[in-house]
Amino acid sequence: MNAFDNRPIAIFDSGLGGLSVLACALELLPDERFVYLADLANAPYGERPIEEIQALVADDINLLLSHDVKAVVVACNTATAASVAHLRELHPELPIIGMEPAAKVAAEKCGGKCAVLATPATLSLGMFKKLREQLRDQIQIVAVPCPGLSNMIDHDASPEELRDYLYELIDPEDTTFTSLVLGCTHYVLISKLVQSFYPNHSIISGNEGAVRHLANILQERKICAQHLAPEGDNRVQYLCTTADPAILDKMDKVTGFAKQNQVWINAFMPQNK
Ligand code: DGL
Numbered sequence: 001m002n003a004f005d006n007r008p009i010a011i012f013d014s015g016l017g018g019l020s021v022l023a024c025a026l027e028l029l030p031d032e033r034f035v036y037l038a039d040l041a042n043a044p045y046g047e048r049p050i051e052e053i054q055a056l057v058a059d060d061i062n063l064l065l066s067h068d069v070k071a072v073v074v075a076c077n078t079a080t081a082a083s084v085a086h087l088r089e090l091h092p093e094l095p096i097i098g099m100e101p102a103a104k105v106a107a108e109k110c111g112g113k114c115a116v117l118a119t120p121a122t123l124s125l126g127m128f129k130k131l132r133e134q135l136r137d138q139i140q141i142v143a144v145p146c147p148g149l150s151n152m153i154d155h156d157a158s159p160e161e162l163r164d165y166l167y168e169l170i171d172p173e174d175t176t177f178t179s180l181v182l183g184c185t186h187y188v189l190i191s192k193l194v195q196s197f198y199p200n201h202s203i204i205s206g207n208e209g210a211v212r213h214l215a216n217i218l219q220e221r222k223i224c225a226q227h228l229a230p231e232g233d234n235r236v237q238y239l240c241t242t243a244d245p246a247i248l249d250k251m252d253k254v255t256g257f258a259k260q261n262q263v264w265i266n267a268f269m270p271q272n273k
Helices: 019-028 050-065 079-090 103-109 120-124 124-134 148-152 159-171 185-189 191-197 206-221 244-252 254-262
Strands: 009-013 034-039 072-075 112-116 138-145 179-182 203-204 236-241
Touching: 009 019, 009 050, 009 254, 019 034, 019 206, 019 254, 034 050, 050 072, 050 079, 072 079, 072 206, 079 124, 103 112, 103 124, 103 179, 103 203, 112 120, 120 124, 120 138, 120 148, 124 138, 138 206, 148 159, 148 185, 159 191, 179 191, 185 191, 236 244, 244 254
Parallel strands: 009 034, 009 072, 034 236, 112 138, 112 179, 179 203
Antiparallel strands: none
16 A cells, blocks of 8 residues: 555645744655645634634635645634534544644743733634633633734734734733743744744744644654655645735735745635635
8 A cells, every 4th residue: 555645735724824834844844745725815714703714714625625635734723713623523534733822832831821812713712711721730821812913914014013013912021921822823923023022931832733743643644745856846836815816926924935935836816715
């Protein structure tokens, strides 16, 4: 039996936040190919009712499955909290990897009190409440909803705008917090900036943990890709968006991502959305 599977892995998010997960996956899984979907026509998800998020996520998955992918990474804490259990029931054979705010990492590394920055939807759903309960004896978790922040990041808000927004929520002098957990993949895109705003705090994300989990699942199921030919293989096969693909050329995060990762971006708008 062939123990390799060269089909791509799908990574999706409401917008550009999942690019932070894709960047990590490109680095940690050098033999794998990917397709990426940003549902920019419907972003942000984090301020929508759960039923709407679930319907959008179901469309995202159907679209990605039409590309014959071998695994799906829900590179969005909001979509994971709203839908991942249901998705796994619907697609029992498909490896589906979700994201959750990395409060466990904060508990191990820092303890004390952490602020979990995330969308209002993520923080209101059961998955987060369960996580807080599980870690009750290890870390004090303060939920910090950030409405509008992912949208600012998708649309290239300036560092000053981002700093003003965050300083309204958390005072950089407030060292009763040991760490800030970036519980939305969009925020990971600006993690260096966040660290510069909060030099005395540990800034924590769950991206690496999620990609390592993906790697373990690929190995367990024996569906890793074969070693890539050194040239001529485009590791990001498609970058799709539900908005006008021309928007991607104007987004600094996308063009910067393409340049940094030396990928050619094949953007298109899916027909069936
Ligand atoms: N990137 C998404 C997350 O991790 C959500 C952004 C949004 O659509 O509100 O939660």
